[in-house]
Amino acid sequence: MTPTNAAPSVIECFADIFRDPQKVLIARWNWKSAIFSSVLRAGIFFSATASAGINAALGAMYAEFAYRSITAGFYGALTQNFRKAEPQWQATMVAGAGIPIFSHAIELSIHLLRGTPNLRTNIIASVCFTIVSTLFNLHAMREGVLVVGENGGSLVSDMRCIPRTIASFLMSPFRRSQA
Numbered sequence: 001m002t003p004t005n006a007a008p009s010v011i012e013c014f015a016d017i018f019r020d021p022q023k024v025l026i027a028r029w030n031w032k033s034a035i036f037s038s039v040l041r042a043g044i045f046f047s048a049t050a051s052a053g054i055n056a057a058l059g060a061m062y063a064e065f066a067y068r069s070i071t072a073g074f075y076g077a078l079t080q081n082f083r084k085a086e087p088q089w090q091a092t093m094v095a096g097a098g099i100p101i102f103s104h105a106i107e108l109s110i111h112l113l114r115g116t117p118n119l120r121t122n123i124i125a126s127v128c129f130t131i132v133s134t135l136f137n138l139h140a141m142r143e144g145v146l147v148v149g150e151n152g153g154s155l156v157s158d159m160r161c162i163p164r165t166i167a168s169f170l171m172s173p174f175r176r177s178q179a
Contacts, residue, residue, distance in 0.1 A: 007084050007085065007086035008084060008085055008086070009085060009086065010082065010085045010087075010090045010091050010094055012085075013081050013082050013085045013091070014094075016081060017078070017081065024077060024078075024081050025074050025077050025078070027149060028077040028080055028081070028148055028149045029073040029074060029076075029077050029148070030072075030073050030074075030075075030076025030077050030079075030080055030146070030148045031073055031148060032076065032146050032148060032155060032158065033072045033073055033075060033076025033077075033079070033137060033146065034068070034069055034070075034072040034073035034076065036072075037068045037072035037075075037076075037133070038064075038065050038068035038069035038072055039065075040129070040133075041064050041065070041068045041072075041126060041129065042061045042062070042064050042065035042068070043061070044064075044122070044125050044126060044129060045057075045060040045061050045063070045064040045116070045122050045126070046058070046060065046061035048060075048118050048121045048122040048125050049061070049116060049117055049118050049122060051118065052117035052118055056116070056117045059114065059116070060111065060114075060116045060117070060122065063110060063111065063114050063116065064107075064111075064126075067106070067107060067110055071103065071106070075099050075103055075134075076137065076146075076148075077148075078095070078099055079095050079099065079134060079137050079138050079141060080141050080147060080148070080149075082094060082095050082138065083138060083141040083142045083147075084142070088142075091138070092135065092138060095134055095135070095138045096131055096134055096135050096138070099130070099134050100127060100130040100131055100134060103130060104123065104126065104127055104130065107123070107126060108123055111123070135169075136165075136166075136169050139165070139168070139169045139172060140161075140162075140165045140169070143161070143165055143168065145158050145161045145162070145165050146158055
């Protein structure tokens with residue numbers, strides 16, 4: 001067990017998911033992630049499928065919107081769960097690789113079952129977006145932005161912080177590690 005003011009380990013964050021899934025996944029279901037992810041990804045799937053015709057593009061868009069509007073809140077909750085984990089590089093690796101692998105396995109199945117055209121292009125675009133957006137969300141959540149529940153701000157206050165958070169995210173690879 002971690003002392004109250006010490007950062008949890010990545011293993012402890014994993015344990016929390018299984019110890020209290022209601023608290024980690026349901027109570028902290030990240031509606032902010034669900035909104036942004038479902039809208040942006042619906043646009044990605046519409047664009048990547050547009051060459052197959054408007055009906056195919058709309059079908060792919062609706063399927064992706066439905067899938068992400070439900071699941072992105074859980075993926076956001078998982079990301080939020082790892083925001084305070086130490087060492088940060090381990091939490092970044094887990095969130096940046098683990099969440100995309102899990103979410104895209106389900107996404108691929110949905111679009112295979114519905115016969116989405118241009119599936120390779122769609123999935124490649126979606127995977128790239130997931131990696132960047134998950135890393136951005138983790139960075140933002142470490143700064144207290146896009147957090148829901150305790151310590152979370154309003155969507156309006158988060159939107160005011162987004163330009164600064166984007167700049168901070170883009171500069172983060174150039175900062176010296178504080179290990």
